[in-house]
Amino acid sequence: TDRAGVIPRKPRPGGGSVRKPAYQRILLKLSGEALMGRKAFGIDEEILAGLSKEIREVTEMGVQVALVVGGGNIFRGIGSGRNLGIDRASADYMGMLATVINSIALQEVLEQNGVDTRVLSAIELRAIAEPYIRRRAMRHLEKGRVVIFAAGTGNPYFTTDTAAALRAMEINADAILKATK
Numbered sequence: 001t002d003r004a005g006v007i008p009r010k011p012r013p014g015g016g017s018v019r020k021p022a023y024q025r026i027l028l029k030l031s032g033e034a035l036m037g038r039k040a041f042g043i044d045e046e047i048l049a050g051l052s053k054e055i056r057e058v059t060e061m062g063v064q065v066a067l068v069v070g071g072g073n074i075f076r077g078i079g080s081g082r083n084l085g086i087d088r089a090s091a092d093y094m095g096m097l098a099t100v101i102n103s104i105a106l107q108e109v110l111e112q113n114g115v116d117t118r119v120l121s122a123i124e125l126r127a128i129a130e131p132y133i134r135r136r137a138m139r140h141l142e143k144g145r146v147v148i149f150a151a152g153t154g155n156p157y158f159t160t161d162t163a164a165a166l167r168a169m170e171i172n173a174d175a176i177l178k179a180t181k
């Protein structure tokens with residue numbers, strides 16, 4: 001397969017080549033650090049724009065895309081919490097909110113690139129995102145919308161890798177792809 005997970009087909013006699021996607025539905029996990037690029041903190045706009053274009057190309061092939069975004073570029077429960085001397089569970093909630101910040105950034109840039117998106121949050125944030133409802137997520141995917149799962153699993157003491165595995169199982173994804181730094 002090539003970089004986009006696509007099996008290149010031989011050219012058809014007398015016609016163009018048909019590229020059939022290897023997967024129908026994928027879950028892509030982006031770590032917070034993947035959004036950071038060469039910055040020491042936060043989000044790199046060029047990385048965000050590049051990712052959005054690649055995600056758009058994949059959706060244009062007819063692949064349904066769900067995203068789980070980490071938060072380590074902004075706040076990570078264990079390390080950042082310990083430095084501040086705060087309770088682990090509270091620090092983890094801060095980490096989950098960091099994933100929401102990244103999810104909204106990704107949503108905005110995807111939409112600017114013409115991709116229809118929905119952010120579904122595991123922690124209720126009514127003014128910002130839809131609540132996570134499995135059947136709703138499936139419906140969005142069937143309609144070709146990119147679904148962004150924010151706030152991890154909604155539980156402290158977990159990571160967004162767990163959220164990626166959990167959501168991938170829930171939505172019957174064909175593959176989990178993980179992009180870290």
Ligand code: UDP
Nearest residue numbers: 032070071072077092095096152153159160
């Ligand atoms: N987190 C959590 N529960 C979850 C997902 C994330 O408590 O289900 C918190 C945890 O503190 C974690 C932080 O959110 O360190 C950011 O997520 P993660 O470290 O997975 O981000 P990444 O390393 O992918 O950037």
